[in-house]
Amino acid sequence: MTLSRVQDGRVRVRAPGKINVFFAVGDVQPDGYHDVASVYQAVGLFEDVWATIGEGYTVEVTGTVDVSGVPLDDRNLAVRAARSVARAVGWEGGIHLEIHKGVPVAGGMGGGSADAAATLVAVNALLGGNLSAAELHVLGAELGADVPFALLGGTAVGTGRGDELAPALVRGRFEWVLVTRTDGLSTPAVYGELDRLRAAPDIRPPIAVPTVAPGVLAALRAGDALALAGAIANDLHPAACSLLPALNEVIDRGLTAGALAGFVSGSGPTIAFLAAPGGADALARTLRSAGFSALAAHGPVAGARVLA
Known part of the structure; x- marks a missing residue:
């Protein structure tokens, strides 16, 4: 893919945490996994990610929540998301990420997945990659089952491993x-x-x-x-x-x-x-x-x- 334009400066993207309003789990399958049927709702606790051109793939993390356990290497889902977009668009340079976390860490609210979703959008915009929402969804699903929902937001029904999404109608808040x-x-x-x-x-x-x-x-x-x-x-x-x-x-x-x-x-x-x-x-x-x-x-x- 040809890059249309690499941005100067930083691109900032915000993504939400989530709760599972409903969660049904099928019996364990031969591969050890379970099919699920979930209703996700994105809630107003947010992760902010800034992406800039850098040397190699680096990340720094701050937050209003405890971030002491967040990895700063390729174990970090956001770093893997940055590499994923770079491969998809043919970028051979590096990316630096700054993450400010507002979703509790290791709380089951999808904070790491929100970081990854925000990074997918931010790096795509930064590099002018022009990846579509559907293409970002595919990259997100490869990173984790909750990443596609963090891209979508709102309220949605998730089936399969949870990444097959259908938006749900909601009135009010x-x-x-x-x-x-x-x-x-x-x-x-x-x-x-x-x-x-x-x-x-x-x-x-x-x-x-x-x-x-x-x-x-x-x-x-x-x-x-x-x-x-x-x-x-x-x-x-x-x-x-x-x-x-x-x-x-x-x-x-x-x-x-x-x-x-x-x-x-x-x-x-x-x-x-x-x-x-x-x-x-x-x-x-x-x-x-x-x-x-x-x-x-x-x-x-x-x-x-x-x-x-």
Whole structure:
């Protein structure tokens, strides 16, 4: 591909974190993976990425959250995203990335995926590569299942490994409080615990192809927070709480404080609380006063986009 124009200066792109409003998990497949049916919602906690021409591929990371565990080499998904775009457009130079993180690290909210999505857009713009949204989606899916959603934003149904996306209609906005923890959960461990729990003798039929409950999509279309609270579900919730029982205390505190629903988002350990309209800030204050790390946010918000 011929580069149309390499930009001077920096390109800045912002991408959102996400929660899983609904998450159904199929039975483990022969390859060890699980098909899922998820409803993602992008929420107003953001990652900002600045891309410039550099010597080699380098990254520096700051943030309003703890970034001490973020790798600064090719283990960083954003660095891999920069290399991916450069290969696709034929760029043989280097890229320097500056990342400012506002999504909690290792919290199951897709912060690393948002970094990667923002980098795909930023480097494509920086190099004048003219890769289409569909081409960036393909590159994102190669990096991780959550990257395509960080590109898309809004609310979407994800199937397969979670990267086959269909936008979902949403009316209005929903208010959330996210409680994060420093004692993380390994996603493979949570899936393994789900398999263990499901292996116990029961009469549950096999789950070949998971699906999204119609009530979730109906509540989102109606903008009805109370109806959504009754439809929210996450198959990984019992497994996460089995591995980290302290999550149950967090959920009980939030529900007592007035949350409409409380649940593990994805594989955790972040707990998402659906607040009544106008109630997120008060709920977050109550939980912070109880000693929890709580952030108020709303959704849906836009996916990765270039900022002036």
